Amino acid sequence: MSDIIVRFFIGGLVVSVFSIISDLLKPKTFAGLFGGAPSIALATLALTVISEGKQYAATEARSMILGALALLAYALVLSHVLLRFRRSALRVSMVLLIFWTGMATGLWYVMAS
C-alpha cells in the first residue's frame, strides 16, 4: 500500500513539473512536445529499479515502446481531428483513449504470441 502512495505522489510531482514547463513555452507545437514527455516513465522506472531491480524495469521499458507507438498514433489522430474537423478536445481525447488501449494491448498481444 505504501508503495502505491509513494508512486502516486512521485508520479503526480513529475507530471506536474513537466506540465508547468510546457505551460511556460511558446509556440503551442513546441509546448506540445511535453505531451510526449517520459513523465510517468521517469517516476515508474526509478521506483521500479529500487524495488524490483534493473531487469524488471528494462522489461517495462521494452513494453513501453509499444505504448509509445500507440501514443504516436493517438496524438496524430487527435491532432488531425482537432485541426481538420474542429471537434471538442475533451470528447475526442476521451474517445481516443479507447483507441490507444486497443492499439497498445493489440500490439502487446501480437508481440507476446
Added chain:
Amino acid sequence: MAMIVSISTSGLKRSKWWEFMLRFVLGGLVTAGAGVLSKKCGPGFGGLFLAFPAILASSVTLVEKHERERKQQKAMSGSIRGRLAAGADAAGASMGSIALIVFAVCVWQLLPDHSAWLVIGGATLLWAMVCVTVWYLWKRNLLRYRSIHSSD
C-alpha cells in the same frame, strides 16, 4: 528564418489551482495504476501504461479551454481558435512521442548492464534532443513549404 521559441508566464497565469491539482492527481493515478498493473499482470503488460496518454488528454482539453476564454474576453466565441490550439498542442505531442520511443529503446537496451541513474538521465537528455530536432526539422520544412506556396 523566424523560428523563435519563447518563455512566457501567461500560460501559467491562466491556469487555475484546480487545473494544477487535476494534473497532479492524474499523473499520480496513472503512475500508481501502472505499478499495480505491473504487479498483477507482469512488467510486460504494465510497461505499456508508461506511455498512457492521460496527461495529453488533460493538456489538450486545458489548452482549448484557455484559448477559448482568452478570445471570450475579447467578446469572441473562441471555440474554433481553442480547438485549433489544442490540435497544435497534439501535433507537438506526436513529435514528443517519436522521442519517447527512442527513450524507451535506450532504457530497454542499456539498463541491464549500466548504472540505472546514468541510463535514465541519459535517456531523458536524448528524449529532449530528439524531440527538439524533430520539431526543428518539421518547422523548417513547414516554413519552406509556406514560402514556396506564397510566392506562387
